[in-house]
Amino acid sequence: MVREKQKKRQGKEKDFFFGFHFVTSLFTIFPLIYGGLDLYFASAAIFTFLTMISAAANEVAAYHSGTIVGQFYSVLLNRNESAFWTVYYKASLIYFGQTMLLAIVSLFSWLLYIAMRRNLVLSLHNLYFSKRVFYKLNAIDNEGIDNPDQRITQDCERMCNILAKQVLPYLLISPGVICYYSVVTWKKAGWIGVAMIYTYFAIGFVANRILNSPITKWAARVEKSEGDFRFKHVSVRNSAEEIAFYDASATEKYACDRSFMELLRRQLKLNLWEFPAKFLQYFVDYYGGIFSYLIQIFPIFIFNWYQGLGPGELAEQISNNAFYFIYLINSFSRLTDLFLNLGEMAAYSQRISHLITVSRETEETEPKNLPWNLTEEEEAASTLISDILTMAAPSGSEKSLITDLSFKLPASKTLLITGGSGVGKTSLLRVIRHLWQPKFGRIQLSSDNVMFLPQKPYLPVGRLTLRQQISYPQIVDDSPNALLDSLRFEKILFSLGLQHLIALSGGLDEQPSFEWQDTLSPGEQQRLSIARLLHRRPAIAILDEATSSLSEQVELQVYNLIKEANIVYISTGHRHSLLALHDFELHLNGGSDWRIDEIQLSEQF
Ligand SMILES: Nc1ncnc2c1ncn2[C@@H]1O[C@H](COP(=O)(O)OP(=O)(O)OP(=O)(O)O)[C@@H](O)[C@H]1O
Numbered sequence: 020m021v022r023e024k025q026k027k028r029q030g031k032e033k034d035f036f037f038g039f040h041f042v043t044s045l046f047t048i049f050p051l052i053y054g055g056l057d058l059y060f061a062s063a064a065i066f067t068f069l070t071m072i073s074a075a076a077n078e079v080a081a082y083h084s085g086t087i088v089g090q091f092y093s094v095l096l097n098r099n100e101s102a103f104w105t106v107y108y109k110a111s112l113i114y115f116g117q118t119m120l121l122a123i124v125s126l127f128s129w130l131l132y133i134a135m136r137r138n139l140v141l142s143l144h145n146l147y148f149s150k151r152v153f154y155k156l157n158a159i160d161n162e163g164i165d166n167p168d169q170r171i172t173q174d175c176e177r178m179c180n181i182l183a184k185q186v187l188p189y190l191l192i193s194p195g196v197i198c199y200y201s202v203v204t205w206k207k208a209g210w211i212g213v214a215m216i217y218t219y220f221a222i223g224f225v226a227n228r229i230l231n232s233p234i235t236k237w238a239a240r241v242e243k244s245e246g247d248f249r250f251k252h253v254s255v256r257n258s259a260e261e262i263a264f265y266d267a268s269a270t271e272k273y274a275c276d277r278s279f280m281e282l283l284r285r286q287l288k289l290n291l292w293e294f295p296a297k298f299l300q301y302f303v304d305y306y307g308g309i310f311s312y313l314i315q316i317f318p319i320f321i322f323n324w325y326q327g328l329g330p331g332e333l334a335e336q337i338s339n340n341a342f343y344f345i346y347l348i349n350s351f352s353r354l355t356d357l358f359l360n361l362g363e364m365a366a367y368s369q370r371i372s373h374l375i376t377v378s379r380e381t382e383e384t385e386p387k388n389l390p391w392n393l394t395e396e397e398e399a400a401s402t403l404i405s406d407i408l409t410m411a412a413p414s415g416s417e418k419s420l421i422t423d424l425s426f427k428l429p430a431s432k433t434l435l436i437t438g439g440s441g442v443g444k445t446s447l448l449r450v451i452r453h454l455w456q457p458k459f460g461r462i463q464l465s466s467d468n469v470m471f472l473p474q475k476p477y478l479p480v481g482r483l484t485l486r487q488q489i490s491y492p493q494i495v496d497d498s499p500n501a502l503l504d505s506l507r508f509e510k511i512l513f514s515l516g517l518q519h520l521i522a523l524s525g526g527l528d529e530q531p532s533f534e535w536q537d538t539l540s541p542g543e544q545q546r547l548s549i550a551r552l553l554h555r556r557p558a559i560a561i562l563d564e565a566t567s568s569l570s571e572q573v574e575l576q577v578y579n580l581i582k583e584a585n586i587v588y589i590s591t592g593h594r595h596s597l598l599a600l601h602d603f604e605l606h607l608n609g610g611s612d613w614r615i616d617e618i619q620l621s622e623q624f
Pocket residue numbers: 158159412413414420438439440441442443444445446447
């Protein structure tokens with residue numbers, strides 16, 4: 020039942036709209052952008068302030084540059100040359116100031132974009148990599164979060180871009196500018212002029228709101244498809260060789276084409292929905308120019324206000340009026356653009372806030388206070404203790420993989436976990452590592468100094484140096500201290516027959532021109548993982564079929580090296596030869612059908 024619900028949640032695409040949830044998403048995101056106390060959070064606030072102030076100053080400059088045209092008409096029609104030059108120098112200065120202010124607004128909004136993106140992405144990284152959220156969302160239950168990687172990379176970029184460059188510079192000044200030019204229009208064309216412009220905008224706004232409503236939903240759907248399409252290509256890149264061996268080019272092409280066509284179909288729908296909204300937007304913008312002349316009929320023909328003016332003054336008055344009316348209409352148009360941008364931003368912000376909420380709600384899978392009936396002495400005398408452990412796969416499965424598992428592995432003894440495929444060997448390691456919660460009981464290692472080697476060797480991408488690969492998961496920077504001990508690294512590589520890797524990558528600390536994961540054979544990758552173990556020398560090693568790609572002879576050498584390094588190990592595997600390398604065998608047969616035996620010397624040799 021639970022599983023069904025989860026499937027439904029994962030299968031059903033979540034749609035986003037431009038409404039209340041958009042506002043709440045901003046309440047979730049803004050604390051991550053502005054909420055800290057360090058210099059970076061302060062810089063986001065400072066650049067927001069500077070962007071808004073410079074955008075407001077630009078409005079003042081725009082007012083002056085708009086009304087200077089009328090002054091040109093006046094001095095030219097009055098044939099006043101000395102006044103012309105004064106107006107000309109004044110105009111030059113105003114335009115210089117305005118262009119400078121435009122450049123400043125652009126600079127500050129860029130800096131704001133960088134500060135915002137930095138704060139948001141680093142905060143998301145904190146959430147994503149804490150409590151193993153990345154593991155839960157990618158490997159257990161995605162909670163309806165498609166492509167979390169895309170939300171952190173692309174959606175954050177787009178949201179910060181729109182917010183910093185197209186929303187914030189105009190958000191606060193728009194109402195102020197509209198009020199100011201409304202008052203001016205009232206003075207120049209009476210209440211009827213203002214009423215006409217407001218009606219013009221109100222009709223435009225309502226139509227825009229209706230036409231815009233599906234855009235948020237479709238923008239979010241396009242984002243999801245973009246993520247799916249990119250992920251499909253990444254998987255082809257990562258598994259190029261396997262695909263080539265299967266000779267599956269046609270299948271992969273089919274899947275890539277399908278994913279791409281779905282993306283295009285959605286983009287087409289988005290664009291079709293945007294078409295009427297865009298038409299309306301352009302119409303309101305352009306027709307506003309003619310509409311502003313229609314309002315001129317009130318002062319000139321109806322109220323007859325400019326009867327006594329000469330041609331120069333009349334021309335100046337008409338030019339200024341045209342500017343005021345157009346500017347008021349334009350301010351409304353900008354408000355419409357603002358809504359259009361907010362509509363697109365709503366898709367990104369809700370995808371991001373959904374990720375934030377789910378990450379915050381993710382529970383720590385550290386061991387709960389489950390029953391534990393052992394004394395401290397008993398704990399100290401064992402490497403691994405399991406006490407009536409019952410466990411199941413986490414995705415809502417009712418069926419227990421293992422039931423009532425109880426045993427004590429004596430200190431310094433090694434254990435081999437065996438059983439058929441899919442019986443739960445790796446899953447037991449997941450519970451030991453606290454990646455999964457047990458249903459009941461507990462299982463615990465005697466030491467926290469543990470290293471796990473997974474079934475599939477993981478060699479991170481990023482052209483890591485050989486030293487960095489061997490030191491993983493320890494961070495190795497370029498400091499001289501970090502580069503000490505080269506002899507030890509080389510000895511480990513020699514002992515595993517991997518010395519050729521030094522020449523292959525051009526040295527221990529040279530960045531290779533290839534990715535390790537794409538180049539090394541599976542056996543080499545497994546031996547490189549073992550090199551990590553020998554480098555770190557933990558008290559306990561957990562080897563999940565970590566030598567399955569090696570020959571039995573090399574496997575024996577590897578286990579001898581681990582023994583020589585005084586590392587106690589617990590392995591899983593299918594090979595009979597592994598029995599000779601361990602002290603105890605835990606055989607799993609599903610549910611409560613399990614047994615643990617000391618391996619007899621006859622089996623060992
Ligand atoms: N994230 C998951 N959600 C749900 N079920 C899972 C998940 N991961 C594994 N399982 C299921 O749990 C069962 C045990 O898997 P596990 O990987 O432990 O098998 P295994 O014994 O290690 O098999 P093998 O020898 O083939 O590696 C399998 O049926 C598997 O499909």
